Amino acid sequence: MPLTFRNHAQRAAPGARSPGSGAPRPDAETRRPRSKAPRRLKATLLASAVSVCLVAASSPPVPLGVGDRLFPYLGNPGYDVASYDLSFTYPGSNSKPLQAVTTIEAWTTAPLDRVNLDFAHGKVDSVEVNGRPATFASASEDLVVTPNAPLPKDSWMRITVRHTSDPVPEKGHDGGWVRTEDGLAMANQADAAHLVFPCNDHPSDKAMFTIRVTAPDGYTAVANGLPTGVDQAGGATTWTYRTRHPMATELAQVSIGRSVVLHRTGPHDLPVRDVVPAKDRKALEPWLAKTPDQIAWLESKVGKYPLETYGLLMASAATGFELETQTLSLFESELFTEPAHPKWYIESIMVHELSHQWFGDSVTPRAWSDLWLNEGHATWYEALYAQEKADQSMEARMKAAYDASDRWRASGGPPALPKAPKPGQKISIFRPNVYDGAALVLYALRQEIGKPAFERLERAWVRTYRDGTATTADFESLASDISGRDLSGFFKAWLYGEKTPPMPGHPDWEQAPLQKTAKKTAKKTAKK
Numbered sequence: 001m002p003l004t005f006r007n008h009a010q011r012a013a014p015g016a017r018s019p020g021s022g023a024p025r026p027d028a029e030t031r032r033p034r035s036k037a038p039r040r041l042k043a044t045l046l047a048s049a050v051s052v053c054l055v056a057a058s059s060p061p062v063p064l065g066v067g068d069r070l071f072p073y074l075g076n077p078g079y080d081v082a083s084y085d086l087s088f089t090y091p092g093s094n095s096k097p098l099q100a101v102t103t104i105e106a107w108t109t110a111p112l113d114r115v116n117l118d119f120a121h122g123k124v125d126s127v128e129v130n131g132r133p134a135t136f137a138s139a140s141e142d143l144v145v146t147p148n149a150p151l152p153k154d155s156w157m158r159i160t161v162r163h164t165s166d167p168v169p170e171k172g173h174d175g176g177w178v179r180t181e182d183g184l185a186m187a188n189q190a191d192a193a194h195l196v197f198p199c200n201d202h203p204s205d206k207a208m209f210t211i212r213v214t215a216p217d218g219y220t221a222v223a224n225g226l227p228t229g230v231d232q233a234g235g236a237t238t239w240t241y242r243t244r245h246p247m248a249t250e251l252a253q254v255s256i257g258r259s260v261v262l263h264r265t266g267p268h269d270l271p272v273r274d275v276v277p278a279k280d281r282k283a284l285e286p287w288l289a290k291t292p293d294q295i296a297w298l299e300s301k302v303g304k305y306p307l308e309t310y311g312l313l314m315a316s317a318a319t320g321f322e323l324e325t326q327t328l329s330l331f332e333s334e335l336f337t338e339p340a341h342p343k344w345y346i347e348s349i350m351v352h353e354l355s356h357q358w359f360g361d362s363v364t365p366r367a368w369s370d371l372w373l374n375e376g377h378a379t380w381y382e383a384l385y386a387q388e389k390a391d392q393s394m395e396a397r398m399k400a401a402y403d404a405s406d407r408w409r410a411s412g413g414p415p416a417l418p419k420a421p422k423p424g425q426k427i428s429i430f431r432p433n434v435y436d437g438a439a440l441v442l443y444a445l446r447q448e449i450g451k452p453a454f455e456r457l458e459r460a461w462v463r464t465y466r467d468g469t470a471t472t473a474d475f476e477s478l479a480s481d482i483s484g485r486d487l488s489g490f491f492k493a494w495l496y497g498e499k500t501p502p503m504p505g506h507p508d509w510e511q512a513p514l515q516k517t518a519k520k521t522a523k524k525t526a527k528k
Contacts, residue, residue: 061144070368075202076116079106083208090215097164112151118194118201119143125162181316183257193249206246214238244308253325266292273311306362324356344390352382363465372415376438401436405500408433416495447504449483
């Protein structure tokens with residue numbers, strides 16, 4: 001999911017998982033234009049930051065950003081990426097840097113003397129802009145490129161960076177490459193893609209990807225999208241993959257290992273491929289065989305699967321989380337082999353990451369404060385699946401979340417106004433308030449507008465914003481349209497309030513007093 005932390009407090013203990021109506025306005029579900037994050041849409045987000053990009057060539061390079069409230073230096077103003085072409089050469093060891101070439105094609109949205117890219121964990125050998133050598137320098141976690149001539153607004157540019165990509169983490173730089181027992185995988189969320197390759201590392205700037213990986217014979221490489229070629233030469237093999245839908249940088253995935261790729265077919269002849277350690281193929285197959293039915297179940301809830309393929313990447317690594325990298329979700333193989341996990345729990349986590357292909361991957365948050373839209377929906381369908389397939393009560397789970405909601409809001413902020421990440425712990429934005437706390441908002445919304453309107457909203461949301469980016473305000477507007485009611489007051493209270501509002505339809509639900517809870521927690525801790 002954007003990072004499913006199985007050890008975090010938002011996960012209820014196994015066995016404790018559950019769960020009016022407004023008339024829609026005419027054509028409410030179809031009249032809204034589809035948002036695909038074109039240049040105009042991103043220009044709005046970047047407008048306040050563009051002016052700082054128009055710097056004189058003689059001034060010192062400085063880090064820039066698009067002004068994200070939680071990650072102010074992520075992304076860069078002045079251009080809109082159309083495509084990435086990534087080439088990695090794996091040396092046969094996951095402790096040595098990979099040789100890499102990153103080519104970025106983009107439109108400028110402002111006149112630029114310099115172009116800032118996010119890149120922080122590799123050595124840059126050379127940079128070209130439109131085929132001509134360019135000078136470059138580092139500024140914090142930015143690679144600042146100076147072309148030999150200024151770039152006018154609305155011009156096409158191609159930037160080629162030859163660099164290394166270091167799989168060994170640097171102190172204070174978590175994420176990026178994940179070293180597995182037999183190779184590498186990626187975990188770039190939330191702000192770590194630029195530890196792997198130069199990019200505009202913000203979800204507002206989605207792009208198409210071509211990924212090439214060269215590795216010694218005996219290794220298998222798989223990446224986002226569909227394969228377009230396999231070439232062998234000189235004791236090495238090069239695999240090429242391309243996406244058919246735009247993707248945020250934090251969702252990029254590359255697997256390199258002594259793996260086997262298993263193929264099956266999903267609904268509507270959807271190609272499903274899973275990547276597993278060769279030694280674990282037999283043990284993992286029963287779990288992998290569940291994916292086509294899980295896709296069909298989700299399609300019955302929200303509509304046709306929105307991407308070109310799907311599958312699970314089973315990594316022999318201790319990450320502590322699962323991750324919804326686009327078309328190829330990352331899982332710890334231990335999740336499926338640890339006997340302590342109930343089967344229904346494992347399947348619900350599979351559905352959580354699958355749900356993200358609609359909520360987070362196809363429809364991507366415009367800013368990181370919109371994260372609740374990803375995690376809340378994925379948690380919602382995780383819980384709904386557990387209820388329908390394993391009799392794990394949605395209502396009981398939401399009541400438990402309601403009981404804890406004020407504590408979550410106090411520690412992590414309201415669902416749509418999360419507190420900034422802790423220094424050196426940028427993934428700390430993935431707190432309970434954006435998982436079960438956000439799913440609780442969706443439960444309250446269904447209680448408020450009725451199940452039929454809620455289900456129409458879910459389908460309309462993923463259809464309207466497919467392949468694009470969207471905000472909390474977009475969700476509020478669409479919900480109001482479909483329910484035929486002004487829901488601004490509801491969303492203000494539930495998404496931004498310091499205290500959890502009363503639950504519609506459940507006047508008996510109450511919050512545990514914060515002070516009393518703190519005392520109980522202190523006593524339990526003392527006993528341990």
